[in-house]
Amino acid sequence: MIGAWRLERRTEPSRTATALAPLAAIAFTLLVCAALVAWAGAPIGQTYALLFDGAFGSRFAISETLTRATPLILTGLACAVAFRARLFNIGAEGQLYLGALAAVAVGGMHGGEALDWPMPVLFAAMMAAAALAGAVWLLIPALMKAKLGVDEVVTTLLGNFIVLLIVSMMLDGPMKDPMAMGWPQSVALASDLELGKLIERTRAHTGLLWAAGLAVVVWLVNRYTVFGFRMRAVGANAHASKFLGLPVTRVMIGTALLSGALAGLAGAIEVAGRTSYVTLDMSPGYGYSGVVVAMLAALHPLGVVAAAVFVAGVLVGADSMSRAIAVPNYIADVIVATALLSMLVAMLFSQYRLRRMGAA
């Protein structure tokens, strides 16, 4: 049985297969999850219709999806950039929270007063602080990987738990909002710093433009700069890159700084665009979903935008669907996880084909 078939590398990746892979993966995912919907006792067609309607069916639905997609684009980019260079940053969740915390530390109302700086300077300082916070947090595991050979997946994962406790500590202590009636939330951001609305009378904000703009910037960096080339080279083969004289450690550090900064910005943009203060539940796992977004986009920065809108649509649509019908909204996470795994398999088959072994 096992071994009767074998995978054989295609001489060149099949273009049709590459193009069809995401569609096949999504079709397979919807099929698998249909079984779960049936188990929950709901009509499958209606459930999916409600899910789609809740994600894209109205002006409000679209605005909610775009609001959710904004941080996902940034965490997705953070993961895509890092994964390209074989730095497995699974800590975007923590970097996002630290970015949010840094944003409020710089741009928040402390004792009712914001820093007395000109608005554009304060805004720039807020964004820079958030990017820096995320970058420095990822720098620690990146250095441990480069200098000591410590696997970064586990260290970045464990870092997420540490950050949440740091945030909880800050919200209990120095950054607690005294006006919040005992709720664990931080002081609010100065209202001048809040991002404008993208669509009137909705929550969609101009952070989306920032995120999409950064996706283009990352794509340009990847494609047209020496640093982008080096990142890809190190990711493709670190040993060969070292042999060729590329500064592998420096490239890895640079990648970590870029990746952490993007995830940190996700936190600042969430605060400036949506929540205006930090809470312990401000991210429903945007960092972890960022991993999926990056993989669904096959690590392509522009693909990240599309993948983020898809994942955001699933999350928003499932929330709205589960309010209307008895299917728990955890179906969204199942869909996202199944999509990730089936996308991996689909992409594999654009590079390999299954071949039946001979009679031997």
Added chain:
Amino acid sequence: METLDLLGSAAFWVAMLRIATPLILGTLGVLLCERAGVLNLGIEGIMVAGAFSGWLAVYLGAPLPVGVLVAAVVGGLFGLLHAVLTVMLGLSQHVSGLGVTMLASSLSYFAYRVSFPKVETPPTITPFAEMHWLDGIPIIGPVLGGQTPMTLFALLAVPAIAWLLYRTPVGLALRMVGENPAAAEGQGLSVTRLRIGAIVAGSALMGVAGSFLTLSAFNAFFFNMINGRGWICVALVVFASWRPGKALAGALLFAFFDALQLRLQQSSGASLPYQVYLMIPYILSILALVVMARRAAYPQALMKPYRKGER
């Protein structure tokens, strides 16, 4: 002084061994997979699935040992999925593992909500009883007596797995597959079968590790109840240099500090924010990785997919 009193009380050691139990089982599970050359980051989700499925079986009327068995089977099935993706298809072990974690935990939460749509307080079961008939044994009696049979199982699993790895032909084959799969293949061993077997068995242990939380430590299933314990097990395997005996020592040491922080948190009158104490386990795991990484003798083929006839 206070700390000294603490170390003299049996209650402290009972708590420590209880905290260590899921870590021992989970670490052994990761160890089996990695010895065969496959990283299994599915552990965090597999533990959730084990905790949920074991608990559900008992809630539906199965005896407790059957609940443990169900958790093992469910864990093994998710392991099989990881094995198909990584061993047969050669996908990235990192990404596949994370995917399995996401799938296993979200499926568990989904199934929980489908089974109990409206309940506010989690339904409870009667967990394993403590083994107070062991209280009479000198010195270790009071500590073992405060445990459930699952802890005894975890403690016995350590020599069992050490024996399997170092004293049986299967164990030798398994280690060989993790070090040099091409050579193993040359000896007529099936890399694919051995790796799949190791992942399924290791994942079954992870499932049991999760079920300890619902069937022994607590009497209900909660969201986020695994809370990073799986990732800590992955760190502990590095700390243990992939040896079962050291895995036990690592898990116990780790649990010692965790139990200590719990007591300090209760006794020291909030000299530090409680979050600092809660951070200790995660920081310790990272430190363990840093300290041991230098001398870590990784199984040579770890994280390298193996395809016949391809380099």
